[in-house]
Amino acid sequence: MKRAVVRGVGHYLPDRIVPNEWFTTFLDTSDEWIVSRSGIERRHFAAEGQTTSDLAIRASRAALDDAGMEAGQIDAIVLATSTPDLTFPATATIVQDGLGMTRGFAFDIQAVCAGFVYALANANALILSGQAERVLVIGAETFSRIMDWDDRATCVLFGDGAGALVLEAAEGGGTTDDRGILATDLRSDGRFRDILQVSGGVSSTGTTGHLMMAGKEVFRHAVEKLAQTTVDVLAKAGVETSQVDRVVPHQANLRIIAGTARKLGLPMDKVVVTVQDHGNTSAASIPLAMSVAKARGQLNPGELVVTEAIGGGLAWGSVALRW
Template identity: 75%
Template sequence: MTLHSVVRGAGHRLPDRVVHNSEFEARLDTSDDWIRSRSGIERRHFAAEGEYTSDLALAAARAALADAGLGPDDIDAVIVATSTPDFTFPAVATLVQGRLGMTRGFAYDVQAVCAGFVYALANADALIRGGLARRVLVIGAETFSRIMDWTDRSTCVLFGDGAGALVLEGIEGDAARGILAVDLQSDGRQAGILHVDGGVSSTQTAGHLRMQGKEVFRHAVEKLAATATTVLERTGATAGDVDWLVPHQANLRIIRGTAAKMGLPMERVVVTVQDHGNTSAASIPLALSVAHADGRLKPGDLVLTEAIGGGLAWGSVLLRW
Protein backbone atom coordinates (compact mmCIF):
# COMPACT_ATOMS: atom_id res chain seq x y z
CA MET A 1 0.00 0.00 0.00
CA THR A 2 1.48 3.34 -1.07
CA LEU A 3 0.39 6.41 0.89
CA HIS A 4 0.95 10.08 0.19
CA SER A 5 0.47 13.03 2.54
CA VAL A 6 -2.45 15.45 2.30
CA VAL A 7 -3.35 18.39 4.53
CA ARG A 8 -6.43 17.67 6.63
CA GLY A 9 -6.44 20.76 8.86
CA ALA A 10 -4.59 23.94 9.84
CA GLY A 11 -4.52 26.14 12.92
CA HIS A 12 -2.44 28.78 14.65
CA ARG A 13 -1.98 30.71 17.85
CA LEU A 14 -0.52 34.17 18.49
CA PRO A 15 0.17 35.60 21.96
CA ASP A 16 -2.26 38.28 23.07
CA ARG A 17 0.35 41.01 23.45
CA VAL A 18 0.82 43.00 20.24
CA VAL A 19 4.03 45.05 20.04
CA HIS A 20 4.02 47.90 17.53
CA ASN A 21 7.22 49.40 16.16
CA SER A 22 6.63 52.54 18.19
CA GLU A 23 7.39 50.61 21.40
CA PHE A 24 11.03 50.33 20.36
CA GLU A 25 11.48 54.07 19.77
CA ALA A 26 11.71 54.89 23.49
CA ARG A 27 14.70 52.64 24.18
CA LEU A 28 16.49 52.21 20.84
CA ASP A 29 17.89 54.46 18.14
CA THR A 30 15.19 53.39 15.71
CA SER A 31 11.82 54.41 14.33
CA ASP A 32 8.71 52.94 12.79
CA ASP A 33 9.83 54.20 9.37
CA TRP A 34 13.31 52.62 9.77
CA ILE A 35 11.90 49.23 10.74
CA ARG A 36 9.24 49.23 8.01
CA SER A 37 11.65 50.31 5.27
CA ARG A 38 14.18 47.58 6.09
CA SER A 39 11.88 44.70 6.96
CA GLY A 40 8.25 45.48 6.16
CA ILE A 41 7.37 44.70 9.79
CA GLU A 42 4.75 46.87 11.51
CA ARG A 43 3.96 44.80 14.59
CA ARG A 44 4.65 41.44 16.20
CA HIS A 45 3.35 39.37 19.15
CA PHE A 46 5.31 38.61 22.32
CA ALA A 47 4.54 35.79 24.73
CA ALA A 48 3.44 36.80 28.21
CA GLU A 49 5.43 35.98 31.33
CA GLY A 50 4.82 32.31 32.04
CA GLU A 51 3.63 31.63 28.49
CA TYR A 52 5.92 29.10 26.83
CA THR A 53 6.57 27.63 23.41
CA SER A 54 4.61 24.50 24.35
CA ASP A 55 1.58 26.64 25.25
CA LEU A 56 1.53 28.21 21.81
CA ALA A 57 2.17 24.86 20.13
CA LEU A 58 -0.65 23.22 22.07
CA ALA A 59 -3.17 25.92 21.12
CA ALA A 60 -2.18 25.71 17.44
CA ALA A 61 -2.43 21.91 17.58
CA ARG A 62 -5.92 22.03 19.05
CA ALA A 63 -7.01 24.49 16.37
CA ALA A 64 -5.62 22.29 13.59
CA LEU A 65 -7.30 19.19 15.03
CA ALA A 66 -10.62 21.03 15.25
CA ASP A 67 -10.24 22.19 11.65
CA ALA A 68 -9.56 18.59 10.59
CA GLY A 69 -12.46 17.22 12.62
CA LEU A 70 -10.12 14.88 14.48
CA GLY A 71 -9.28 14.09 18.10
CA PRO A 72 -5.91 13.54 19.81
CA ASP A 73 -6.07 9.76 19.55
CA ASP A 74 -6.57 9.99 15.79
CA ILE A 75 -2.94 11.19 15.61
CA ASP A 76 0.00 8.80 15.35
CA ALA A 77 2.87 11.27 15.71
CA VAL A 78 3.62 14.86 16.75
CA ILE A 79 6.57 16.75 15.29
CA VAL A 80 7.42 20.23 16.58
CA ALA A 81 9.88 22.49 14.77
CA THR A 82 11.41 24.93 17.25
CA SER A 83 14.66 26.58 18.27
CA THR A 84 13.21 27.92 21.53
CA PRO A 85 12.02 24.87 23.51
CA ASP A 86 10.67 25.16 27.05
CA PHE A 87 13.47 22.93 28.33
CA THR A 88 16.65 21.27 27.12
CA PHE A 89 14.52 18.15 27.38
CA PRO A 90 11.88 16.77 27.23
CA ALA A 91 10.96 17.80 23.70
CA VAL A 92 8.19 20.33 23.17
CA ALA A 93 6.44 17.68 21.06
CA THR A 94 6.18 15.29 24.00
CA LEU A 95 4.79 18.07 26.19
CA VAL A 96 2.15 18.75 23.54
CA GLN A 97 1.42 15.03 23.22
CA GLY A 98 0.87 14.75 26.97
CA ARG A 99 -1.27 17.86 27.28
CA LEU A 100 -3.42 16.82 24.33
CA GLY A 101 -4.17 13.63 26.22
CA MET A 102 -2.77 11.35 23.51
CA THR A 103 -2.58 7.78 24.80
CA ARG A 104 -0.49 6.37 21.95
CA GLY A 105 1.92 7.36 19.20
CA PHE A 106 5.27 9.17 19.40
CA ALA A 107 6.59 12.72 19.43
CA TYR A 108 9.84 14.55 18.80
CA ASP A 109 11.30 17.97 17.97
CA VAL A 110 13.15 19.13 14.84
CA GLN A 111 15.66 21.99 15.02
CA ALA A 112 16.54 23.71 11.74
CA VAL A 113 15.79 27.26 12.92
CA CYS A 114 13.70 29.21 10.38
CA ALA A 115 13.73 26.25 7.97
CA GLY A 116 12.46 23.98 10.75
CA PHE A 117 8.89 23.66 9.52
CA VAL A 118 10.01 22.64 6.03
CA TYR A 119 12.24 19.99 7.62
CA ALA A 120 9.39 18.87 9.89
CA LEU A 121 7.02 18.53 6.91
CA ALA A 122 9.64 16.45 5.13
CA ASN A 123 9.95 14.22 8.22
CA ALA A 124 6.19 13.82 8.50
CA ASP A 125 5.85 12.99 4.81
CA ALA A 126 8.59 10.36 5.11
CA LEU A 127 6.91 8.78 8.15
CA ILE A 128 3.64 8.53 6.25
CA ARG A 129 5.20 7.19 3.06
CA GLY A 130 7.24 4.70 5.10
CA GLY A 131 4.18 3.38 6.89
CA LEU A 132 5.24 4.50 10.38
CA ALA A 133 2.32 6.88 10.82
CA ARG A 134 -1.03 7.54 9.17
CA ARG A 135 -1.74 10.97 10.64
CA VAL A 136 0.93 13.40 11.83
CA LEU A 137 0.50 16.69 13.65
CA VAL A 138 3.23 19.04 12.37
CA ILE A 139 3.80 22.20 14.40
CA GLY A 140 6.12 25.19 14.17
CA ALA A 141 6.31 27.12 17.46
CA GLU A 142 8.70 29.78 18.77
CA THR A 143 9.24 32.30 21.55
CA PHE A 144 12.13 34.20 19.98
CA SER A 145 11.48 37.14 22.30
CA ARG A 146 13.34 35.07 24.92
CA ILE A 147 16.65 35.12 23.00
CA MET A 148 16.73 38.74 21.85
CA ASP A 149 19.46 41.23 22.76
CA TRP A 150 17.26 44.25 23.45
CA THR A 151 20.18 46.64 22.85
CA ASP A 152 20.72 45.41 19.27
CA ARG A 153 18.33 47.32 17.03
CA SER A 154 19.37 45.30 13.97
CA THR A 155 17.84 42.09 15.37
CA CYS A 156 15.45 42.66 18.27
CA VAL A 157 12.88 44.56 16.15
CA LEU A 158 12.61 41.72 13.62
CA PHE A 159 11.33 38.75 15.59
CA GLY A 160 8.07 37.68 17.18
CA ASP A 161 6.41 34.72 18.88
CA GLY A 162 3.70 32.37 17.65
CA ALA A 163 2.78 28.89 16.46
CA GLY A 164 1.12 27.23 13.50
CA ALA A 165 0.15 23.63 12.84
CA LEU A 166 -0.97 21.29 10.07
CA VAL A 167 -2.52 17.84 10.28
CA LEU A 168 -1.11 15.57 7.57
CA GLU A 169 -2.89 12.35 6.65
CA GLY A 170 -1.73 9.49 4.48
CA ILE A 171 -4.20 8.53 1.77
CA GLU A 172 -4.22 6.15 -1.16
CA GLY A 173 -5.31 7.07 -4.64
CA ASP A 174 -5.08 10.64 -5.90
CA ALA A 175 -1.30 11.20 -5.93
CA ALA A 176 -1.82 14.68 -7.40
CA ARG A 177 -2.95 15.89 -3.97
CA GLY A 178 -0.89 16.71 -0.89
CA ILE A 179 2.90 16.87 -0.72
CA LEU A 180 4.31 16.47 -4.21
CA ALA A 181 8.02 17.13 -3.72
CA VAL A 182 10.54 18.22 -1.06
CA ASP A 183 14.02 19.74 -1.25
CA LEU A 184 16.31 20.10 1.80
CA GLN A 185 19.75 21.73 1.88
CA SER A 186 22.29 23.00 4.40
CA ASP A 187 25.78 24.52 4.48
CA GLY A 188 27.53 24.42 7.85
CA ARG A 189 30.35 26.60 6.55
CA GLN A 190 28.00 29.57 6.95
CA ALA A 191 27.02 28.82 10.55
CA GLY A 192 28.56 32.03 11.89
CA ILE A 193 26.42 34.51 9.99
CA LEU A 194 23.22 33.61 11.90
CA HIS A 195 23.55 31.97 15.29
CA VAL A 196 22.82 32.16 19.02
CA ASP A 197 25.88 32.80 21.18
CA GLY A 198 24.89 30.43 23.99
CA GLY A 199 23.98 26.84 24.70
CA VAL A 200 24.00 24.02 27.21
CA SER A 201 27.43 22.65 26.31
CA SER A 202 29.20 25.91 25.46
CA THR A 203 28.04 28.60 27.90
CA GLN A 204 25.28 27.00 30.01
CA THR A 205 23.10 29.97 29.05
CA ALA A 206 20.37 30.51 26.47
CA GLY A 207 22.43 33.22 24.74
CA HIS A 208 21.28 35.86 22.26
CA LEU A 209 20.61 35.82 18.55
CA ARG A 210 23.43 37.28 16.41
CA MET A 211 23.07 37.99 12.70
CA GLN A 212 25.15 39.42 9.88
CA GLY A 213 22.18 40.91 8.08
CA LYS A 214 23.77 41.71 4.72
CA GLU A 215 25.29 38.25 4.39
CA VAL A 216 22.04 36.54 5.37
CA PHE A 217 20.13 38.62 2.82
CA ARG A 218 22.60 37.74 0.07
CA HIS A 219 22.35 34.01 0.74
CA ALA A 220 18.58 34.07 1.28
CA VAL A 221 17.37 35.37 -2.08
CA GLU A 222 19.75 33.17 -4.07
CA LYS A 223 19.17 29.96 -2.11
CA LEU A 224 15.40 30.35 -1.74
CA ALA A 225 14.91 30.86 -5.46
CA ALA A 226 17.19 27.89 -6.18
CA THR A 227 15.41 25.46 -3.84
CA ALA A 228 12.03 26.57 -5.17
CA THR A 229 13.19 25.91 -8.73
CA THR A 230 14.53 22.50 -7.73
CA VAL A 231 11.30 21.36 -6.10
CA LEU A 232 9.25 22.54 -9.09
CA GLU A 233 11.52 20.70 -11.52
CA ARG A 234 11.05 17.46 -9.56
CA THR A 235 7.37 17.50 -10.47
CA GLY A 236 7.63 19.01 -13.94
CA ALA A 237 5.80 22.15 -12.74
CA THR A 238 6.84 25.73 -13.42
CA ALA A 239 6.50 28.95 -11.43
CA GLY A 240 3.56 29.81 -13.65
CA ASP A 241 1.68 26.80 -12.27
CA VAL A 242 2.01 27.98 -8.66
CA ASP A 243 -1.18 29.45 -7.20
CA TRP A 244 0.44 30.59 -3.94
CA LEU A 245 3.99 31.10 -2.75
CA VAL A 246 4.00 30.89 1.05
CA PRO A 247 7.54 31.86 2.05
CA HIS A 248 9.28 32.10 5.39
CA GLN A 249 8.22 35.50 6.72
CA ALA A 250 11.61 36.99 7.60
CA ASN A 251 11.82 40.21 5.64
CA LEU A 252 9.60 41.78 2.99
CA ARG A 253 12.61 42.66 0.84
CA ILE A 254 13.71 39.00 0.80
CA ILE A 255 10.17 37.88 -0.03
CA ARG A 256 9.92 40.38 -2.90
CA GLY A 257 13.39 39.52 -4.17
CA THR A 258 12.67 35.79 -4.21
CA ALA A 259 9.30 36.26 -5.93
CA ALA A 260 10.90 38.51 -8.56
CA LYS A 261 13.69 36.00 -9.18
CA MET A 262 11.03 33.33 -9.77
CA GLY A 263 8.89 35.60 -11.93
CA LEU A 264 5.93 35.46 -9.50
CA PRO A 265 3.75 38.55 -8.95
CA MET A 266 3.27 39.60 -5.33
CA GLU A 267 -0.48 39.06 -5.77
CA ARG A 268 0.29 35.33 -5.60
CA VAL A 269 2.45 35.55 -2.47
CA VAL A 270 1.04 35.14 1.06
CA VAL A 271 2.61 37.86 3.20
CA THR A 272 2.07 38.09 6.97
CA VAL A 273 5.43 39.52 8.07
CA GLN A 274 3.89 42.96 8.62
CA ASP A 275 1.69 41.55 11.39
CA HIS A 276 3.82 38.79 12.91
CA GLY A 277 7.46 39.70 12.32
CA ASN A 278 9.87 36.81 11.87
CA THR A 279 8.51 33.90 13.91
CA SER A 280 11.21 31.51 12.67
CA ALA A 281 9.89 27.92 12.37
CA ALA A 282 6.35 29.15 13.09
CA SER A 283 6.19 31.58 10.18
CA ILE A 284 5.18 29.21 7.36
CA PRO A 285 2.47 27.31 9.27
CA LEU A 286 1.19 30.63 10.64
CA ALA A 287 0.94 32.04 7.11
CA LEU A 288 -0.69 28.86 5.79
CA SER A 289 -3.24 28.85 8.59
CA VAL A 290 -4.08 32.54 8.14
CA ALA A 291 -4.51 32.14 4.37
CA HIS A 292 -6.60 29.00 4.93
CA ALA A 293 -8.81 30.77 7.46
CA ASP A 294 -9.42 33.82 5.28
CA GLY A 295 -10.25 31.72 2.23
CA ARG A 296 -7.26 32.48 0.04
CA LEU A 297 -6.08 28.87 0.02
CA LYS A 298 -8.62 26.75 -1.81
CA PRO A 299 -8.75 22.98 -2.41
CA GLY A 300 -6.64 22.13 -5.43
CA ASP A 301 -4.35 25.17 -5.17
CA LEU A 302 -0.67 24.47 -5.90
CA VAL A 303 1.26 25.86 -2.93
CA LEU A 304 5.02 26.38 -2.74
CA THR A 305 6.67 26.95 0.64
CA GLU A 306 10.34 27.77 1.17
CA ALA A 307 12.52 28.89 4.07
CA ILE A 308 16.11 29.56 5.11
CA GLY A 309 17.56 29.84 8.59
CA GLY A 310 20.63 29.44 10.73
CA GLY A 311 22.90 26.57 9.87
CA LEU A 312 22.61 27.66 7.16
CA ALA A 313 19.66 25.35 6.49
CA TRP A 314 17.07 25.85 3.77
CA GLY A 315 14.53 23.97 1.72
CA SER A 316 11.12 23.92 0.08
CA VAL A 317 7.94 21.86 -0.12
CA LEU A 318 5.51 21.79 -3.05
CA LEU A 319 2.00 20.64 -2.20
CA ARG A 320 -1.50 20.56 -3.59
CA TRP A 321 -3.87 22.05 -0.97
Protein backbone atom coordinates in the same frame (compact mmCIF):
# COMPACT_ATOMS: atom_id res chain seq x y z
CA MET B 1 0.69 6.14 -4.74
CA LYS B 2 0.41 7.17 -1.11
CA ARG B 3 0.33 10.92 -0.45
CA ALA B 4 0.43 13.04 2.73
CA VAL B 5 -2.58 15.33 2.46
CA VAL B 6 -3.27 18.46 4.53
CA ARG B 7 -6.48 17.93 6.49
CA GLY B 8 -6.40 20.89 8.81
CA VAL B 9 -4.42 23.97 9.77
CA GLY B 10 -4.47 26.30 12.77
CA HIS B 11 -2.44 28.90 14.61
CA TYR B 12 -2.13 30.77 17.87
CA LEU B 13 -0.67 34.18 18.69
CA PRO B 14 -0.01 35.52 22.19
CA ASP B 15 -2.32 38.31 23.36
CA ARG B 16 0.38 40.96 23.65
CA ILE B 17 0.78 42.95 20.44
CA VAL B 18 3.98 44.98 20.22
CA PRO B 19 3.97 47.83 17.65
CA ASN B 20 7.17 49.27 16.24
CA GLU B 21 6.72 52.37 18.40
CA TRP B 22 7.48 50.28 21.52
CA PHE B 23 11.11 49.97 20.45
CA THR B 24 11.52 53.73 20.16
CA THR B 25 11.22 54.02 23.95
CA PHE B 26 14.65 52.43 24.47
CA LEU B 27 16.35 52.23 21.05
CA ASP B 28 17.50 54.75 18.46
CA THR B 29 15.00 53.60 15.86
CA SER B 30 11.64 54.53 14.34
CA ASP B 31 8.59 52.94 12.83
CA GLU B 32 9.66 54.20 9.40
CA TRP B 33 13.15 52.69 9.79
CA ILE B 34 11.79 49.27 10.77
CA VAL B 35 9.10 49.17 8.08
CA SER B 36 11.46 50.32 5.31
CA ARG B 37 13.99 47.59 6.09
CA SER B 38 11.70 44.70 6.95
CA GLY B 39 8.04 45.45 6.21
CA ILE B 40 7.23 44.63 9.84
CA GLU B 41 4.69 46.83 11.63
CA ARG B 42 3.91 44.78 14.72
CA ARG B 43 4.53 41.42 16.34
CA HIS B 44 3.27 39.33 19.30
CA PHE B 45 5.24 38.53 22.45
CA ALA B 46 4.47 35.68 24.83
CA ALA B 47 3.37 36.61 28.33
CA GLU B 48 5.59 35.98 31.33
CA GLY B 49 5.43 32.27 32.10
CA GLN B 50 3.93 31.42 28.69
CA THR B 51 6.05 28.74 27.06
CA THR B 52 6.59 27.48 23.53
CA SER B 53 4.55 24.37 24.34
CA ASP B 54 1.65 26.55 25.51
CA LEU B 55 1.55 28.24 22.12
CA ALA B 56 1.98 24.94 20.29
CA ILE B 57 -0.88 23.28 22.16
CA ARG B 58 -3.26 26.12 21.27
CA ALA B 59 -2.26 26.01 17.60
CA SER B 60 -2.56 22.22 17.54
CA ARG B 61 -6.07 22.28 18.95
CA ALA B 62 -7.07 24.77 16.25
CA ALA B 63 -5.59 22.54 13.53
CA LEU B 64 -7.30 19.44 14.92
CA ASP B 65 -10.61 21.28 15.03
CA ASP B 66 -10.12 22.38 11.42
CA ALA B 67 -9.42 18.76 10.46
CA GLY B 68 -12.39 17.46 12.42
CA MET B 69 -10.10 15.14 14.39
CA GLU B 70 -9.27 14.34 17.99
CA ALA B 71 -5.76 14.13 19.41
CA GLY B 72 -6.25 10.40 19.95
CA GLN B 73 -6.38 9.88 16.19
CA ILE B 74 -2.87 11.27 15.71
CA ASP B 75 0.01 8.80 15.36
CA ALA B 76 2.93 11.23 15.61
CA ILE B 77 3.86 14.80 16.45
CA VAL B 78 6.78 16.53 14.75
CA LEU B 79 7.51 19.90 16.32
CA ALA B 80 9.96 22.43 14.86
CA THR B 81 11.41 24.92 17.33
CA SER B 82 14.65 26.63 18.30
CA THR B 83 13.19 27.84 21.60
CA PRO B 84 12.18 24.65 23.43
CA ASP B 85 10.67 24.68 26.91
CA LEU B 86 13.57 22.61 28.28
CA THR B 87 16.90 21.22 27.13
CA PHE B 88 15.07 17.90 27.31
CA PRO B 89 12.61 16.27 27.02
CA ALA B 90 11.43 17.31 23.57
CA THR B 91 8.81 20.04 23.62
CA ALA B 92 6.76 17.77 21.33
CA THR B 93 6.27 15.33 24.22
CA ILE B 94 5.02 18.17 26.42
CA VAL B 95 2.53 19.06 23.67
CA GLN B 96 1.59 15.38 23.38
CA ASP B 97 0.68 15.35 27.07
CA GLY B 98 -1.09 18.71 26.85
CA LEU B 99 -3.32 17.40 24.08
CA GLY B 100 -4.14 14.26 26.06
CA MET B 101 -2.48 12.04 23.43
CA THR B 102 -1.27 8.81 25.07
CA ARG B 103 -0.37 6.84 21.94
CA GLY B 104 2.10 7.22 19.12
CA PHE B 105 5.33 9.23 19.38
CA ALA B 106 6.55 12.82 19.40
CA PHE B 107 9.87 14.52 18.70
CA ASP B 108 11.42 17.92 17.97
CA ILE B 109 13.31 19.15 14.91
CA GLN B 110 15.74 22.07 15.09
CA ALA B 111 16.55 23.83 11.82
CA VAL B 112 15.78 27.37 13.01
CA CYS B 113 13.65 29.30 10.48
CA ALA B 114 13.75 26.36 8.07
CA GLY B 115 12.45 24.11 10.83
CA PHE B 116 8.90 23.77 9.59
CA VAL B 117 10.00 22.80 6.08
CA TYR B 118 12.26 20.15 7.64
CA ALA B 119 9.41 18.98 9.89
CA LEU B 120 7.00 18.76 6.96
CA ALA B 121 9.49 16.74 4.92
CA ASN B 122 10.06 14.34 7.83
CA ALA B 123 6.34 13.99 8.49
CA ASN B 124 5.82 13.21 4.81
CA ALA B 125 8.50 10.51 5.02
CA LEU B 126 6.84 8.98 8.09
CA ILE B 127 3.57 8.71 6.18
CA LEU B 128 5.09 7.38 2.95
CA SER B 129 7.08 4.75 4.87
CA GLY B 130 4.01 3.57 6.77
CA GLN B 131 5.32 4.66 10.18
CA ALA B 132 2.25 6.87 10.69
CA GLU B 133 -1.13 7.52 9.10
CA ARG B 134 -1.79 10.92 10.67
CA VAL B 135 0.91 13.38 11.75
CA LEU B 136 0.54 16.67 13.58
CA VAL B 137 3.26 19.02 12.27
CA ILE B 138 3.93 22.09 14.41
CA GLY B 139 6.13 25.16 14.30
CA ALA B 140 6.29 27.11 17.57
CA GLU B 141 8.65 29.76 18.91
CA THR B 142 9.19 32.24 21.73
CA PHE B 143 12.05 34.18 20.13
CA SER B 144 11.44 37.13 22.44
CA ARG B 145 13.34 35.07 25.05
CA ILE B 146 16.61 35.10 23.08
CA MET B 147 16.73 38.72 21.88
CA ASP B 148 19.54 41.16 22.60
CA TRP B 149 17.44 44.25 23.32
CA ASP B 150 20.42 46.52 22.66
CA ASP B 151 20.79 45.28 19.07
CA ARG B 152 18.36 47.40 17.09
CA ALA B 153 19.16 45.57 13.85
CA THR B 154 17.79 42.23 15.10
CA CYS B 155 15.48 42.64 18.09
CA VAL B 156 12.86 44.52 16.04
CA LEU B 157 12.50 41.64 13.58
CA PHE B 158 11.22 38.74 15.64
CA GLY B 159 7.98 37.69 17.29
CA ASP B 160 6.35 34.74 19.04
CA GLY B 161 3.66 32.40 17.77
CA ALA B 162 2.72 28.91 16.66
CA GLY B 163 1.12 27.18 13.71
CA ALA B 164 0.17 23.56 13.02
CA LEU B 165 -0.91 21.26 10.19
CA VAL B 166 -2.57 17.87 10.27
CA LEU B 167 -1.29 15.51 7.58
CA GLU B 168 -3.10 12.27 6.71
CA ALA B 169 -2.19 9.42 4.40
CA ALA B 170 -4.36 9.16 1.29
CA GLU B 171 -4.17 7.27 -1.98
CA GLY B 172 -3.29 9.26 -5.07
CA GLY B 173 -2.93 8.43 -8.72
CA GLY B 174 0.78 9.21 -8.81
CA THR B 175 0.29 12.35 -10.91
CA THR B 176 0.84 16.04 -10.26
CA ASP B 177 -2.93 16.41 -9.87
CA ASP B 178 -2.82 14.41 -6.60
CA ARG B 179 -3.65 16.30 -3.44
CA GLY B 180 -0.90 16.28 -0.84
CA ILE B 181 2.86 16.69 -0.76
CA LEU B 182 4.35 16.22 -4.24
CA ALA B 183 8.04 16.83 -3.48
CA THR B 184 10.46 18.14 -0.85
CA ASP B 185 13.94 19.67 -1.06
CA LEU B 186 16.24 20.08 1.98
CA ARG B 187 19.67 21.72 2.04
CA SER B 188 22.25 22.99 4.54
CA ASP B 189 25.79 24.40 4.57
CA GLY B 190 27.55 24.67 7.92
CA ARG B 191 30.26 26.93 6.52
CA PHE B 192 27.87 29.84 7.00
CA ARG B 193 26.77 29.06 10.55
CA ASP B 194 28.40 32.20 11.99
CA ILE B 195 26.21 34.67 10.09
CA LEU B 196 23.06 33.63 11.96
CA GLN B 197 23.42 32.01 15.36
CA VAL B 198 22.69 32.22 19.07
CA SER B 199 25.69 33.00 21.27
CA GLY B 200 25.03 30.34 23.93
CA GLY B 201 24.63 26.60 24.24
CA VAL B 202 24.59 23.72 26.70
CA SER B 203 28.01 22.30 25.85
CA SER B 204 29.73 25.58 24.94
CA THR B 205 28.76 28.36 27.35
CA GLY B 206 26.18 26.77 29.60
CA THR B 207 23.92 29.75 28.88
CA THR B 208 20.97 30.40 26.60
CA GLY B 209 22.69 33.24 24.76
CA HIS B 210 21.27 35.85 22.37
CA LEU B 211 20.51 35.87 18.68
CA MET B 212 23.26 37.32 16.47
CA MET B 213 22.83 38.00 12.76
CA ALA B 214 24.90 39.51 9.95
CA GLY B 215 21.88 40.88 8.15
CA LYS B 216 23.46 41.80 4.80
CA GLU B 217 25.10 38.39 4.48
CA VAL B 218 21.91 36.55 5.38
CA PHE B 219 19.96 38.61 2.84
CA ARG B 220 22.50 37.83 0.10
CA HIS B 221 22.24 34.09 0.71
CA ALA B 222 18.47 34.10 1.29
CA VAL B 223 17.17 35.30 -2.07
CA GLU B 224 19.54 33.12 -4.11
CA LYS B 225 19.04 29.95 -2.08
CA LEU B 226 15.27 30.32 -1.67
CA ALA B 227 14.76 30.83 -5.39
CA GLN B 228 16.97 27.84 -6.25
CA THR B 229 15.31 25.44 -3.81
CA THR B 230 11.91 26.48 -5.19
CA VAL B 231 13.04 25.75 -8.75
CA ASP B 232 14.47 22.41 -7.60
CA VAL B 233 11.40 21.25 -5.68
CA LEU B 234 9.08 22.13 -8.57
CA ALA B 235 11.32 20.14 -10.92
CA LYS B 236 11.18 17.18 -8.53
CA ALA B 237 7.38 17.47 -8.47
CA GLY B 238 7.22 17.64 -12.26
CA VAL B 239 5.52 21.03 -12.48
CA GLU B 240 6.45 24.44 -13.87
CA THR B 241 6.78 27.70 -11.95
CA SER B 242 3.93 29.10 -14.05
CA GLN B 243 1.62 26.42 -12.61
CA VAL B 244 2.09 27.59 -9.01
CA ASP B 245 -1.12 29.03 -7.57
CA ARG B 246 0.29 30.23 -4.24
CA VAL B 247 3.63 30.70 -2.52
CA VAL B 248 3.74 30.62 1.28
CA PRO B 249 7.27 31.75 2.12
CA HIS B 250 9.00 32.00 5.46
CA GLN B 251 7.97 35.40 6.80
CA ALA B 252 11.37 36.85 7.64
CA ASN B 253 11.54 40.12 5.76
CA LEU B 254 9.34 41.65 3.07
CA ARG B 255 12.39 42.55 0.97
CA ILE B 256 13.52 38.90 0.94
CA ILE B 257 10.01 37.72 0.09
CA ALA B 258 9.66 40.21 -2.77
CA GLY B 259 13.21 39.60 -4.03
CA THR B 260 12.66 35.85 -4.19
CA ALA B 261 9.35 36.29 -6.04
CA ARG B 262 11.04 38.55 -8.60
CA LYS B 263 13.86 36.06 -9.14
CA LEU B 264 11.27 33.33 -9.77
CA GLY B 265 9.17 35.55 -12.04
CA LEU B 266 6.13 35.21 -9.79
CA PRO B 267 3.74 38.12 -9.16
CA MET B 268 3.30 39.23 -5.56
CA ASP B 269 -0.46 38.60 -5.75
CA LYS B 270 0.42 34.88 -5.65
CA VAL B 271 2.51 35.30 -2.50
CA VAL B 272 1.06 35.07 1.02
CA VAL B 273 2.43 37.91 3.16
CA THR B 274 1.81 38.14 6.92
CA VAL B 275 5.18 39.47 8.09
CA GLN B 276 3.75 42.95 8.68
CA ASP B 277 1.54 41.64 11.49
CA HIS B 278 3.68 38.91 13.05
CA GLY B 279 7.33 39.68 12.37
CA ASN B 280 9.70 36.75 11.95
CA THR B 281 8.33 33.87 14.03
CA SER B 282 11.03 31.48 12.79
CA ALA B 283 9.74 27.89 12.52
CA ALA B 284 6.20 29.06 13.28
CA SER B 285 5.98 31.49 10.38
CA ILE B 286 4.97 29.13 7.55
CA PRO B 287 2.14 27.23 9.29
CA LEU B 288 1.00 30.50 10.86
CA ALA B 289 0.89 32.12 7.41
CA MET B 290 -0.91 29.08 5.98
CA SER B 291 -3.58 29.27 8.65
CA VAL B 292 -4.11 32.99 8.10
CA ALA B 293 -4.12 32.50 4.32
CA LYS B 294 -6.77 29.79 4.52
CA ALA B 295 -8.97 32.06 6.62
CA ARG B 296 -8.51 34.81 4.02
CA GLY B 297 -9.54 32.46 1.19
CA GLN B 298 -6.03 32.42 -0.30
CA LEU B 299 -5.60 28.64 -0.03
CA ASN B 300 -8.21 26.45 -1.68
CA PRO B 301 -8.51 22.71 -2.40
CA GLY B 302 -6.66 21.63 -5.51
CA GLU B 303 -4.32 24.63 -5.67
CA LEU B 304 -0.59 24.07 -6.22
CA VAL B 305 1.29 25.57 -3.27
CA VAL B 306 5.02 25.93 -2.69
CA THR B 307 6.59 26.91 0.61
CA GLU B 308 10.23 27.76 1.23
CA ALA B 309 12.43 28.90 4.12
CA ILE B 310 16.01 29.59 5.16
CA GLY B 311 17.47 29.81 8.65
CA GLY B 312 20.56 29.41 10.76
CA GLY B 313 22.90 26.61 9.80
CA LEU B 314 22.59 27.74 7.12
CA ALA B 315 19.64 25.43 6.53
CA TRP B 316 17.05 25.91 3.82
CA GLY B 317 14.50 24.00 1.80
CA SER B 318 11.08 23.85 0.19
CA VAL B 319 7.95 21.75 -0.19
CA ALA B 320 5.58 21.54 -3.14
CA LEU B 321 2.07 20.35 -2.37
CA ARG B 322 -1.43 20.40 -3.73
CA TRP B 323 -3.78 21.83 -1.11
